[in-house]
Amino acid sequence: MKVIVKKDYDEMSKDVANHIINYINNKPDSLLCFAGGDTPLKTYAYLVEAAANGQVDFSKCSFVSLDEWGGLGPETKGSCVETLYNHLYNKLPINVEKQVCFFNGKAENLEDECKRVDEFIFNKGNIDISLLGIGMNGHLGFNEPGADEEMYSGVIPLDPITKTVGSKYFEEELDLKVGITLGLKHLLNSNDVILIANASKKADIVKETVEGEISNKVPSSLARKCNSSFIYLDEEAASKLENR
Ligand code: PGA
Numbered sequence: 228m229k230v231i232v233k234k235d236y237d238e239m240s241k242d243v244a245n246h247i248i249n250y251i252n253n254k255p256d257s258l259l260c261f262a263g264g265d266t267p268l269k270t271y272a273y274l275v276e277a278a279a280n281g282q283v284d285f286s287k288c289s290f291v292s293l294d295e296w297g298g299l300g301p302e303t304k305g306s307c308v309e310t311l312y313n314h315l316y317n318k319l320p321i322n323v324e325k326q327v328c329f330f331n332g333k334a335e336n337l338e339d340e341c342k343r344v345d346e347f348i349f350n351k352g353n354i355d356i357s358l359l360g361i362g363m364n365g366h367l368g369f370n371e372p373g374a375d376e377e378m379y380s381g382v383i384p385l386d387p388i389t390k391t392v393g394s395k396y397f398e399e400e401l402d403l404k405v406g407i408t409l410g411l412k413h414l415l416n417s418n419d420v421i422l423i424a425n426a427s428k429k430a431d432i433v434k435e436t437v438e439g440e441i442s443n444k445v446p447s448s449l450a451r452k453c454n455s456s457f458i459y460l461d462e463e464a465a466s467k468l469e470n471r
Contacts (some may be wrong), residue, residue: 369389
């Protein structure tokens with residue numbers, strides 16, 4: 228896994244956006260998996276700007292959702308679908324209906340929803356880029372500690388840390404129990420796996436990810452097994468690493 232440390236969140240986000248732009252310029256019909264959460268938001272702003280300036284063309288790309296909170300949809304500010312559409316998809320010159328496949332967290336049968344999204348990916352081959360924030364517990368999407376590496380997509384009971392941290396996204400208190408997520412089998416099979424983390428609160432989990440044991444106890448550490456994986460950090464998130 229290549230470790231890239233930038234001076235701050237802005238520089239980190241710019242570099243991540245450039246990585247994605249270069250990739251798409253080489254492969255215009257890429258399948259992209261973008262995370263919700265706070266960490267990628269500035270990367271999305273740079274991607275929107277690059278598309279508006281003609282530096283990148285997303286018109287042939289496809290987009291698949293990483294995850295969603297069970298029971299939530301676009302009307303809930305802070306849901307993954309609301310975040311991705313408002314910060315990225317609706318701001319790009321793309322045909323959202325045709326190009327984006329997103330988990331419906333309100334589907335009656337979430338297992339069927341997993342199959343639908345799996346099919347979307349299988350029909351395209353595999354994911355080109357997965358852009359993943361790192362949870363405070365090392366989760367990727369809702370692949371919580373102890374996650375099954377062989378799972379394509381699934382419905383996962385939320386880890387207590389995820390429940391606590393998750394409340395930062397929502398204006399009201401929600402009783403969240405499960406997440407629906409792409410599994411590690413899809414994510415670690417991506418051509419490029421890009422992990423991102425910023426701020427000192429992520430320094431411990433970043434150290435475990437990069438320098439700890441490679442184990443599903445810390446799902447983010449499994450990215451080190453991939454041929455082409457990257458972790459982009461700001462100085463604060465990288466502050467506890469011994470070898471940079
Ligand atoms: P964050 O979330 O980007 O809001 O820190 C990352 C995660 O928990 O997956």
